[in-house]
Structure formats: structure tokens, C-alpha cells
Amino acid sequence: MILDSLDVDVSSFEIRTGWAIKPQGACKAEMCVEMPEGSDSPTIDGRILAKRLGMPLVPDTTHGLWALGPETLGRALSSAEAPELILPDRGGIEFRLSSLRGLKVLLLAWASW
Amino acid sequence: MWQEVRSELRPKGLEIVTVALDVGGVEAAGKFIDRANAEHPSLIDAQHLLDELFGVVNVPSGIWIDEQGMVVRPPEPAWPGRAVFQDFIPKELPPDADPWVVKALALTKRIRHDPKRYMVALRDWVERGADSSYALAPDEVVARSRPRTRESAEAAAHFELGQHLHRAGFADDAVPHFREAHRLEPDNWTYKRQAWTFADPLQRPNEVYEGDWASDVEKAGPENYYPPSDI
Numbered sequence: 001m002i003l004d005s006l007d008v009d010v011s012s013f014e015i016r017t018g019w020a021i022k023p024q025g026a027c028k029a030e031m032c033v034e035m036p037e038g039s040d041s042p043t044i045d046g047r048i049l050a051k052r053l054g055m056p057l058v059p060d061t062t063h064g065l066w067a068l069g070p071e072t073l074g075r076a077l078s079s080a081e082a083p084e085l086i087l088p089d090r091g092g093i094e095f096r097l098s099s100l101r102g103l104k105v106l107l108l109a110w111a112s113w
Numbered sequence: 114m115w116q117e118v119r120s121e122l123r124p125k126g127l128e129i130v131t132v133a134l135d136v137g138g139v140e141a142a143g144k145f146i147d148r149a150n151a152e153h154p155s156l157i158d159a160q161h162l163l164d165e166l167f168g169v170v171n172v173p174s175g176i177w178i179d180e181q182g183m184v185v186r187p188p189e190p191a192w193p194g195r196a197v198f199q200d201f202i203p204k205e206l207p208p209d210a211d212p213w214v215v216k217a218l219a220l221t222k223r224i225r226h227d228p229k230r231y232m233v234a235l236r237d238w239v240e241r242g243a244d245s246s247y248a249l250a251p252d253e254v255v256a257r258s259r260p261r262t263r264e265s266a267e268a269a270a271h272f273e274l275g276q277h278l279h280r281a282g283f284a285d286d287a288v289p290h291f292r293e294a295h296r297l298e299p300d301n302w303t304y305k306r307q308a309w310t311f312a313d314p315l316q317r318p319n320e321v322y323e324g325d326w327a328s329d330v331e332k333a334g335p336e337n338y339y340p341p342s343d344i
Contacts, residue, residue: 076168077187089156101180
């Protein structure tokens with residue numbers, strides 16, 4: 001997740017990474033990782049997220065940006081529950097993977113290169 | 114390419130969603146999407162989110178998701194009954210062909226793939242659902258997804274900065290991040306090939322990156338370009 005400030009907006013964080021900040025901690029699928037007290041504010045310190053979830057926080061000093069990388073909890077898929085994926089089609093219309101619940105889905109990655 | 118498979122299996126409850134891992138966005142992927150003229154959702158992933166979210170490291174990769182939204186097979190090489198990359202190998206090369214191209218084609222021929230088996234498995238799953246031996250239990254799905262090491266997570270963060278800066282018009286500033294991503298996760302071909310393409314459209318040796326497609330595939334061994342499929 002690209003950050004231009006270390007105050008991470010909790011709702012954008014959830015949309016981008018699937019980690020929801022709840023009273024019991026940062027939660028994704030059936031997992032919860034404890035967070036410090038008072039995490040009911042709309043932002044959370046990126047350094048705390050990085051530390052608790054094992055996410056690398058990589059700076060780009062020239063542009064005043066950081067990238068908060070994925071959690072390191074063992075595997076790329078920390079749960080078999082498919083993460084939400086929201087991507088545009090060719091015309092820029094957003095499509096949600098979760099809109100296909102009830103069907104089997106073959107998700108295919110390809111590239112022009 | 115996948116439209117034919119979609120026509121066959123959509124009445125049986127399978128939807129196909131294609132995702133183009135292209136930092137170049139519509140400009141890069143649009144014409145291919147137009148040509149495919151598919152009925153299924155054809156999306157563009159300029160950030161390579163599939164790498165980070167699912168552990169994709171090469172294309173083509175297929176991921177199976179069941180009716181409840183559970184992944185039943187993590188990313189693995191996926192073929193619509195034939196290995197498309199083999200179609201591009203010419204029968205004969207002109208005598209003055211670029212030696213790099215000759216080498217790249219020879220390596221391509223040695224890339225492992227089993228397109229027929231993939232379709233057998235896919236049809237079996239569509240037919241039998243959870244009873245199909247190809248549908249994996251949740252623990253197995255997690256265990257078979259890529260290891261998420263500190264290095265691979267840092268590679269993802271650097272790649273994200275790289276693609277972000279590249280798309281914001283700072284192509285030169287993106288390069289150090291792409292290079293770091295390549296160093297940290299050398300077997301992620303989407304990170305490499307995407308960045309190489311910006312230096313040379315054919316991914317030949319260039320002055321921006323140490324690697325190029327033929328040299329890196331040769332080094333890794335073409336038989337390791339795709340992980341061994343256990344499908």
C-alpha cells in the first residue's frame with residue numbers, strides 16, 4: 001500500500017490489504033493480531049502496523065512516499081478465503097471478484113509483455 | 114483464447130475472469146482485450162495486486178475459487194488446452210537471426226508445460242465441485258501458496274513503489290525500486306519481465322537492468338521457469 005503519510009487511513013488499509021482494524025486487533029479471515037489500545041481512531045500509525053503484522057515499510061525519500069508491503073505470516077495466502085479484488089475493466093468500470101459468489105471462478109493472470 | 118473454454122463451461126457454473134498484470138494499463142493491455150472480444154470480465158491490474166494478494170509470480174497463472182469464495186487451488190500455470198507461448202516459435206529462423214533471439218527461442222522450447230492435463234482437471238472440478246480430487250482443502254491451499262518471506266514482502270513493497278512512480282511519470286526513479294524487487298525475489302518473473310519491457314520491448318540485454326529474459330531463464334533453467342505442476 002502506497003503511503004504519503006505514516007498515519008494510515010484504517011478504511012483504505014482494509015480495502016487494500018483485507019486487514020480490518022477491530023476492537024480485538026487487526027483481523028483478516030479467521031485471524032486476528034493484537035493492536036495497541038485505543039485503535040478506534042480513523043488512522044493508525046504505519047510503523048505499528050508494520051511491526052505487528054510483519055509488513056515491510058519501505059521509504060522513497062525523493063518522493064516522500066512509503067510502501068507498506070504484505071504481511072509476513074508464512075504464506076502468500078494466509079487464509080484460503082479469497083481476498084477481495086477490485087479492479088477496473090478496459091473501460092475503467094470497477095469489478096469486484098466477490099460479485100461472483102455462487103459461481104465457480106477461474107481467475108487468470110496474463111500480461112501483454 | 115479462454116473464450117472457447119468459457120463457452121463450454123459457463124453453462125456448468127464456471128465464470129472466467131482474466132486479469133492483465135500491466136503497469137502500462139489500458140494502453141498496454143487494451144488491444145489484446147479488444148482482440149479477444151471475450152464475454153467474461155477482462156480486468157486490468159496495473160499494480161500487479163495479484164502478486165501480493167495471491168502469490169502470483171509468473172503468467173499465465175490460474176487460481177480456482179469456489180462458490181463460497183474459498184480458494185481451492187492457489188496460483189499455478191494455467192493453459193486453455195494448449196500452451197500459447199509455443200505458437201510463437203517459428204519453424205525456421207533466418208540465417209542472420211539475432212543470436213539472442215535464437216537462444217531465447219531454444220529456451221522457450223524447453224519450458225515445461227502440460228496444457229492437456231490442466232483442462233482435464235478444470236473440467237473435473239466444474240463437474241464434481243468439492244468431490245473433485247483437484248479441489249484442495251483450505252490448509253492445503255495455504256500450504257501450497259508461495260512462501261511469504263521477508264524478502265518477498267520487501268520485493269512487493271519495492272515493486273509497488275516502482276509501479277507507482279512509473280505510472281506517475283517518474284520512470285527513472287522507478288528503476289532502483291524495480292531493481293531491488295528483482296534482487297529480493299529473483300524467481301518472480303512478473304517483476305522482472307514488466308520492468309525489462311520498459312527498457313527493451315523484447316526484454317533483451319539493456320543498460321538499465323543486469324538481467325534479460327534469455328540470460329535469466331538460462332540461469333534459472335528453463336525447466337524451472339514454471340513450477341512443477343502437480344495437477
